[in-house]
Amino acid sequence: MSTPEQLGRQLQQVALGDREAFKQLYLATSDKLFSVSLHILRRNDWAEEALQDAFIKVWHSASDYSTQRGSVMSWLISMVRYRSIDMLRNKGNQTLGSDALPDIPASEADHLDIKLSASENSEQLKKCLDELQPSTRQSIQLAFIYGLSHHEVSAYLSEALGTVKSWIRRGLDSLKGCLQR
Amino acid sequence: MNYQTTERQHQLAARYVLGSMRGQARHKFQRLLMEQPKLRDEVTFWELHLNELAAQLPEQQAPKSTWLTIETRLGWRRGQSSNPLEKKAGNGWRWLTGALAALLVLVMLNQTLLTPTPVPEADRIAVIQNSEARTLWLLEQREQLLEVAAVGAIEPLTNEDYELWMLPASGAAPISLGLLPQQGRRSLNVPANVDLQTIAALAVSREPLGGSPLDVPSGPVLFTTDFITVSGS
Structure with missing residues (x-):
């Protein structure tokens, strides 16, 4: 598990266009972020798509991050959560109907x-x-x-x-x- | 809607971060965030605290294909469009991405699972996808052997099976190639009298447990695909 400082350095490098740092950032955080998305979307394929969308946005907007926005992990969680919530509406309405209840164990x-x-x-x-x-x-x-x-x-x-x-x-x-x- | 009062900003920011603000209201709020620093500060406040809840969720391994697809979508893998096009390319792009990711997975499978004993390279592969271009199964053909890997997004069946069929180019009746695994891998031996070279398409049907009671699909055909030649053989 990477420390917050390591994630911060990786994100700085990503902002400079460092692909290896981007991969390391992905490897360090993707399992946690996939879980965050999966809890909201409850479908593996949708959660995977949300994770992809969020990381592509991270690649393009890494320079927008500042420490005033919280830790890198918190910033990434927001990216994934908001993408998941948007997908929940778009896809959930298509397949579940607005009255469908999610299946929470x-x-x-x-x-x-x-x-x-x-x-x-x-x-x-x-x-x-x-x-x-x-x-x-x-x-x-x-x-x-x-x-x-x-x-x-x-x-x-x-x-x-x-x-x-x-x-x-x-x-x-x-x-x-x-x-x- | 009045976004100006502090109290109102606090409530809206909280609802936005919580996720209970949906639809047009959410999109409008996102635009306002770019214009109003105070609103941004309110959102940051809630993110700083509430994201701690999400940070404590147990990890769940992300599918291996996710990273490959990210690289592909960013145009870092050969044969794919670069970023400016990736959001505009639509379903055709998604199919290509799925197929390329599937090819890469097959290469990895070849390198890892299949290397202890020398085996002939795959003659052809096939990728079975759903209507959303999500890869469900990968097939490798080596002479009369089909190696099938279930790779995810497969709707689980409890009292039924997925059955694979080849549709002969001659237009003759479909020929069953066996049952597809819903998880993991399975090898399907194709009878010697079935010529896979004369295939027009592959199809997957949903059948009773154990497969179709008939010589042809008895249930609905869910997916079709074709082989892609990957070696010089």
């Missing part, structure tokens, strides 16, 4: 409390998530990790849509207040 959905590692940001996030009501925390995690829409979270938890919207809105407000403390 019960064992995963019931234990969404991801074990956060010991970085400063993750310690803070864990503390703040713990302060939320369990249903609110679960709604936010279902939306973020699995890319569920408000409708899908509502159906998944068998709660009214308005309730779920309210949970998520208030939960994000509380989360921001806590994270800024």
Whole structure:
């Protein structure tokens, strides 16, 4: 596993057009990023396509990265997540229909409390998530990790849509207040 | 929609990063991000924190073909278009990419799995793809032997099988070449009286477990393809 500093150096080299550094960056991060995409898209071929699209964008826009945007890994995660969310809409509507519920293994959905590692940001996030009501925390995690829409979270938890919207809105407000403390 | 108030910006940025903002609203917001630094800062705030959740997900091995396809799409592999065209080329391009990636995988398979004992090089290969140009199976023909590798994106069947057929150039009835694996590799021995050189096309049908009860496909033909000659033989 590459350190954040190694990823930073690799991305700097990528911005200069270094193909070998690009490959090393891919090898160091692709398994994690594939997992991120697969959780949202739930199809191997779509997740693979999202990963390809994201890395091609990385190659062309590596110079846009700055440390103010967070770690390199966080920047890459955003690239892959946003591409996956766009694909979820485009392809999901074609094949699943807007009412189709994703198939989330019960064992995963019931234990969404991801074990956060010991970085400063993750310690803070864990503390703040713990302060939320369990249903609110679960709604936010279902939306973020699995890319569920408000409708899908509502159906998944068998709660009214308005309730779920309210949970998520208030939960994000509380989360921001806590994270800024 | 008013994007100016701090409270509104905070909510929209949170919804954007969370992923619950969809469709046109999402695209409009992406344009605004380029124009409004404060909105960008709000998004960065949420990315900094929430991406920690994604960073903790267990790793899942990305398919080997992904990197090859990225290189191909960037025009770093021979015979492929370079970047300015790659987003505009459409399905034809996708087919080429799939076929090239498949060829590269076959080369790797030849180099790794098949080298301990000398074997003749493949006479011909075939790539079976779905309607989205996703490669499902790779076939190598060596005389009367077909080496089949399932390479992904195959819709799993529980009580049925995929069956491979050759369609003779003479227009005669299809001839079964055997059942395709849904995972891994399988060798199919083609009977000596079946001449693979006179083939017009290959087809895959969905059949009851064990294959078609008839001499011809009994289920729907799902995919068709053709052989590509890869050696001088």
